[in-house]
Amino acid sequence: MKVKVISRNPDEYLRETKFDIHKVARNYDSSLHPFQAAREYTRALNAVKLERVFAKPFIGNLDGHRDGVSCIAKHPTRLSVLISGAFDGEVRIWDIPQRMCTRDFVAHNGIVRGITYTPAGEHFITLGDDKTIKTWKALAPQFGEEEEPVNTVLSKTVLTAISHHRKKPMFATAGEICQIWEESRNEPIRTIQWGVDSLHDIVFNPIETHLLAACASDRSVILYDMRENRPLRKVIMNLKTNKLSWNPMEAFIFTCANEDYNLYTFDTRKLKHPVNVHMDHVGAVTYVDYAPTGREFVSGSYDKSIRIFEMDKGHSREIYHTKRMQRVICVHWSLDNKYVISGSDEMNIRIWKARASEKLGPLKPREKAALRYSEALKEKYASHPQIKRISRHRQVPKHIYNAQKELRTIKEKTKRKEANRRAHSKPGTVPFVPERHKHVVKEEQ
Numbered sequence: 001m002k003v004k005v006i007s008r009n010p011d012e013y014l015r016e017t018k019f020d021i022h023k024v025a026r027n028y029d030s031s032l033h034p035f036q037a038a039r040e041y042t043r044a045l046n047a048v049k050l051e052r053v054f055a056k057p058f059i060g061n062l063d064g065h066r067d068g069v070s071c072i073a074k075h076p077t078r079l080s081v082l083i084s085g086a087f088d089g090e091v092r093i094w095d096i097p098q099r100m101c102t103r104d105f106v107a108h109n110g111i112v113r114g115i116t117y118t119p120a121g122e123h124f125i126t127l128g129d130d131k132t133i134k135t136w137k138a139l140a141p142q143f144g145e146e147e148e149p150v151n152t153v154l155s156k157t158v159l160t161a162i163s164h165h166r167k168k169p170m171f172a173t174a175g176e177i178c179q180i181w182e183e184s185r186n187e188p189i190r191t192i193q194w195g196v197d198s199l200h201d202i203v204f205n206p207i208e209t210h211l212l213a214a215c216a217s218d219r220s221v222i223l224y225d226m227r228e229n230r231p232l233r234k235v236i237m238n239l240k241t242n243k244l245s246w247n248p249m250e251a252f253i254f255t256c257a258n259e260d261y262n263l264y265t266f267d268t269r270k271l272k273h274p275v276n277v278h279m280d281h282v283g284a285v286t287y288v289d290y291a292p293t294g295r296e297f298v299s300g301s302y303d304k305s306i307r308i309f310e311m312d313k314g315h316s317r318e319i320y321h322t323k324r325m326q327r328v329i330c331v332h333w334s335l336d337n338k339y340v341i342s343g344s345d346e347m348n349i350r351i352w353k354a355r356a357s358e359k360l361g362p363l364k365p366r367e368k369a370a371l372r373y374s375e376a377l378k379e380k381y382a383s384h385p386q387i388k389r390i391s392r393h394r395q396v397p398k399h400i401y402n403a404q405k406e407l408r409t410i411k412e413k414t415k416r417k418e419a420n421r422r423a424h425s426k427p428g429t430v431p432f433v434p435e436r437h438k439h440v441v442k443e444e445q
Contacts, residue, residue: 016366044381047374048390055356057202057292057320062094062349064101069343072330073115073124075138079336084349085112091126091136091311093311096351103140105147108132114162116171118183122247123150125171127159133173135183153186155179163204163212174199178224192224194231203244207251219315219441221256223268235271235443237264243287247311249294255311257285263299263409264439265311278309282403283327291333291354298340298354300328303400305344306352319394320352 013021030036075081079109082094089108092101108128109372117124117138127133134149141147159177165173169183176198179188196216205211212224219240223232239259247253253275255265263278263285283303290297296317298308301353304325307316326346333340340352353360363371381387396404 015370016364020366026138036252040377041381041384043374044384044387045390048378051357051374051378052390052393054359057318057353057356058322059351059353060099061351062096062099062101063347064092064104065347065349068345068347069329069349071115072111072237072332072343072349073117074332074335074341075121076117076335076336077121079334082119082341083115084343084348085115085126085128086347087111089128090291093140094349101145107134107136107149113160114173116164116381117164117254118164118169119167123183125164127155127162127173129158131155131157131159133159133162133181138408141400151183151186153181157189159196160199160203161188165204166209167216167347168209172199172202172204172212174202178202178212178214178222181224190226192231194222194234196220196222201241201243203246203254205246205251206248207246211251213246213254215244215256221266231269232445233271234444235266236444238439238441242285245288245290245297247294248290248292254356255288255290255297257288257299258439259284260439261285261301262305263288263297263309271440271443273434273440275436276312276314277436277439278314278316281305282317282400282407283426286328289332292337296333298331298333298341298355300331300344302327303403305342305400306331306340308340308354318356319381319396319400321397321400322350322357324348325350363396370415 011183011307022323065086065087069084070087071085074085080096082096083091084094085091087108089106089112091107091112093103095102099265107126108130110129112126112128114127115124115340123135124136124138125133125135131154132154133153135151147215159173159175161174162171172179173179173181178192178199180190181188196218197218199214200217203213210226214222214224216222220234220236221241221244222234225232237258241258243257245255252268253265255263257263261281261283264274265276265278267275279303281299281303283301285301286298288297289299296308296310298306300306304321304327306328308318309316324346326343326344328344328418329344331340338354339351340354342352343349378387422432
């Protein structure tokens with residue numbers, strides 16, 4: 001004997017709120033839906049239009065500095081804390097959710113060249129033009145106490161950058177030479193150099209923590225290994241590299257910001273030419289920082305704009321700018337992968353959304369489902385001309401638009417000249433050089 005049991009799933013007939021529509025069962029047979037493609041295309045077109053309508057990336061700013069912002073450091077464990085240094089030697093600690101300064105003091109005589117937190121976040125270290133390395137408590141002093149550093153080290157050489165080891169109580173400084181320091185000692189434990197006048201940036205690898213990379217004044221990028229007595233490898237570029245950032249997910253990938261308006265992603269296993277060349281800036285690129293996912297990075301430039309690049313793409317997916325923002329000195333990606341923080345030389349720190357049209361705050365399950373559906377449709381119809389045109393469109397300032405037009409003319413002229421020389425020369429005398437091979441002068445080991 002067969003017994004039929006009535007089974008009712010509340011998800012199928014109950015609504016989340018009384019304003020929701022009733023769920024209707026749907027037959028997915030394609031023969032019953034002849035207009036499905038046209039309907040989905042219209043929905044994808046509406047979704048990509050709404051994305052541009054709601055693209056308002058600027059959230060707010062942190063003002064209070066009396067000179068240009070020279071460097072920014074993120075707290076390793078707290079998302080709400082940010083520390084910034086300025087060209088007048090002042091250091092400020094910010095509460096980001098409340099957008100207010102909790103502490104401010106003059107740390108150095110001259111420019112604050114670098115700031116970094118210790119791995120536990122209990123102290124932070126600053127260095128400046130006065131050749132001093134100062135360690136400060138992360139907690140504010142008690143009422144009546146003066147703001148004094150825990151430790152002060154006087155360096156024998158000029159200092160330009162600092163980077164802290166991810167786990168050990170040690171840090172590296174760049175300047176005339178590369179020096180490795182321990183927090184408990186006032187003298188460097190190691191000095192590494194490779195015949196260059198000076199280094200202006202140094203970064204520890206977050207995964208292979210014994211690896212270091214530095215940018216030098218002779219247009220080179222140098223790799224160091226703390227287990228070796230000498231530097232590992234050096235690659236010399238056509239123009240100077242200003243800043244460098246390691247990919248937090250792939251230990252062998254790094255991206256450097258260059259004076260020639262481009263960014264270059266390298267694989268340390270093969271430095272003869274970059275893995276990718278990222279173009280779009282029309283001024284010297286001053287800073288680069290990776291997202292915690294390792295799939296994207298953000299860059300700041302002298303062209304008064306911020307761009308977000310995907311690691312494997314040659315052009316930016318987003319450009320951020322405001323009328324008042326001047327040359328961008330430093331830019332960081334927050335550790336929760338939601339925000340971008342930039343500091344510029346007109347004394348402001350700005351907070352942006354990492355995804356311009358993303359809705360902030362908690363989302364209802366139906367909202368999440370609708371957003372997922374829209375993203376799937378946009379991805380499905382991304383190659384359609386109308387959708388591609390709308391999704392790529394960005395408003396840029398007039399000076400960037402004119403500079404892009406000029407650069408495009410110069411590149412087209414150069415390509416046309418090379419093609420003419422190749423066409424009217426003996427075969428093989430004018431070889432074709434790919435774009436990725438043009439920007440590296442040589443590699444040394």
